[in-house]
Amino acid sequence: MKNDPSALSSFAPTRRQLLGLGLAFAGATAFNVMPGFQLLASAQAAVPPAAQKIADHFSSVKSMSGEFVQFGPKGEQTGGKFFLERPGKIRFNYDGASNFRVISDGKSVAILNKRLNTSDLYPLSKTPLKLLLDDRIDLSGDRVKSVKQEDDLTTIQLADKTVFGNSKITMMFDPKSYELRQWTITDAQGKDTTVMIFNVKEGVSFAADTFAIDYTANRELNTKTR
Template identity: 90%
Template structure:
């Protein structure tokens, strides 16, 4: 998969593709990451030490900012900037005239489309993003569906029906630096949406309103559009 930023242009992601950032239903471009996975034999199977070490390292990153590229179901690409703060907070500012924003304040996730004047709200606890943004990435129990260790990539696939039904999240890390490279959300229909991150900075500070959600405006907007 090529990280071709010139292809981004002013592509406006659809609501389904926005959900690929970690919400209930996701879209996407196949990455062929599933074939070759070594499935854990049972819920009690030991998690590889390298995978747990990587997960613990990523959990220790309490704040991060950078850029992202999102790959959609038919090869569509869009991108922008992201901001992350544990526990539970993340923001995606999409490039282009669509002015999309996806914000999690630790309790809820809102999708804002200022061009269409829409605001869709979801509980963070019911999205795959919850596993990504927890204080500690929990690899216990039967959440770990597969782990694949390669020289240049460690891939961890997680699922939790109590959190987001039949959706899954696959996280890919650099095995040497333990840096998160990208994640893929797979929906109940087996479709994938991938988010690749780059130019990241850790230990950054954010303005107080970076992850704020205006619940009053959301309620008023959705009342008007009924």
């Protein structure tokens, strides 16, 4: 990845901004397609060949790590390091004293704030992260809402109301290398959170506990705080 972000502010991400990584849930607002995208008919089976090649390549990357910058709905910035292992596993270690962690173990997604001693748990299957982390990026059926092909960028927008309601995920790839550059989660209220990744390494190995979620600790912590 060639992306090189400018210096980050030191703010700690809010819960909404953390959810923007892929935990945006269904709401009542209508589906809005981003300007400049080519709409695809809901039943259309013919996905552009370039988009399918990109999806197949990204699916073939079984592990990767690197750094990320997150931009919130109001332009807030934070960052840190990420680790991904297909299928279903990802971890974000945020910079800063708040020591935020977002971890998916393939079944659940945990949001940890060690400074506040909180732990929130969500099913991965009900988040847009599921489409990013699936063993195969599925462009079949009506999941593909739009595709935009440019000389330096191919953008694919996916949504699945049966999984996460009115939220959607927009992924941006290098059309030549097929590398993922960034993604944007748009929640049910139309608020965008963008994650840009850089200094990415593919085919990496991780320690066994990298994507582990301590369910016992989560249960005990939330029992005490009720």
